[in-house]
Amino acid sequence: MTVACLESLTFGLGRLVRAADLLGERLLLLTRDPAHYAHELDRLPAGALDVVVTDTFDVERAAELLRHTPGLRGLISSTDTWTPAGAALTERLGLPGLDPAVLRLTRDKAAVRTRLHDAGLTRGRAVESAGPDRAARGLLLEGAGLPLVLKDTAGTGSQNVWLVRDEGELDAALAEASGRDLKGRLFAEPYFSGPVYSAETLTWDGRTRLLGVSSRLMSPEPRFREEVTAFPVAFPDPRRTSLERWLDRVLAAIGYTDRFAHVEFVLTADGPEVVEVNPRIGGALVGEGMCRALGVNVYEAMLEAALGRRPRLMDAALPGGPAVAFVLGYPAAPGVFTGVAGLDRLTGMPGAPAWYPVRRAGDLIEHLGDSRGYAGIVYAEAETAELATHRAVAAANALRVLTDPAGREAPGG
Secondary structure, three states: OEEEEEOOOOOOHHHHHHHHHHOOOEEEEEEOOHHHHHHHHOOOOOOOOEEEEOOOOOHHHHHHHHHOOOOEEEEEOOOOOOHHHHHHHHHHHOOOOOOHHHHHHHOOHHHHHHHHHHOOOOOOOOEEOOOOOHHHHHHHHHHHOOOEEEEEOOOOOOOOEEEEOOHHHHHHHHHHHHOOOOOOOEEEEEOOOOOEEEEEEEEEOOEEEEEEEEEEEEOOOOOOOEEEEEEOOOOOHHHHHHHHHHHHHHHHHOOOOOEEEEEEEEEEOOEEEEEEEEOOOOOOOHHHHHHHHHOOOOHHHHHHHHOOOOOHHHOOOOOOOOEEEEEEEOOOOOEEEEEEEOHHHHOOOOOOOEEEEOOOOOOEEOOOOOHHHOOEEEEEEEOOHHHHHHHHHHHHHOOEEEEEHHHHHOOOO
């Protein structure tokens, strides 16, 4: 029996393979570029899963391949980019899956905010702009106020997001946005001040379990670059219970009845405010961190959901483990990635720190203002998320991500 993955997050394939083995399933990865998963694939035994290289944006081609896959029982689509294609495939092939209309809704940030505003679950509504003209500018200011956030309805990785604190910044952001290739439409929403978190949840049959909350330490304004994450944040029991109930209402309002979700929110002085709802497990090392901190392989739940079965994780006691933290490693300047200095210093540092590579030598790193710019991740553990953060940051401070700025200008580079 086979469960297919339409691409995957950079990390987690190894955990997913072990989960499939336990459940008696064979994993099939459809991918445009197996090298994207080199760190995971290199650590798996030969033949641990099947890998088929194809254009994963071509739904017709992928559907044809999957129709001829013996014993296909489920499909996993765990990335924002391929969410619409995954929804189309599960619908065409009659596989278990969330309502495709709900998945399409989650990929429209403006529509989600409008739905939550109508349900009384956010103080801010989405305001869409047709362009940088005076009428559109006035609409944004009137509808969202200042400060506001201007962003792409289908953006990922903090790309095409602008913080606007005054009218001058609005003019600059609109002008810049007009020259960008957006994945969706441009819209504005109020800027909610406060620390950013991500709720890691699992929902089944309309009930949501909060597995834990990740901290999200960001770069200074006006950028929204993610830099440090830790799990699980130690909320007092009453606050955690309140958060779980709020998340249950948020997900119910958009019709999200099943599977993992990664809900980014700001904890303002007046309570939580949604940033976005991602219909997947958390990216980077969030999934790995959950496995270690909770003491279970959470990817088993991903497989069970893909098979249309109630995940045992919904009800399971969690044995627990070390708290975790990781730091995204960005270079000081754009250029061709040449390596990481200081990796030898990690040996013997507290927290068993490790470097998880994302980029390969020779890759061009151009964008340092969002998550496209990091070359790898420094991971560490401790008894609490706070201590794990200290250890991960100390380890990351010992490293330098190296780039060759000259290589950026080389012909064909």
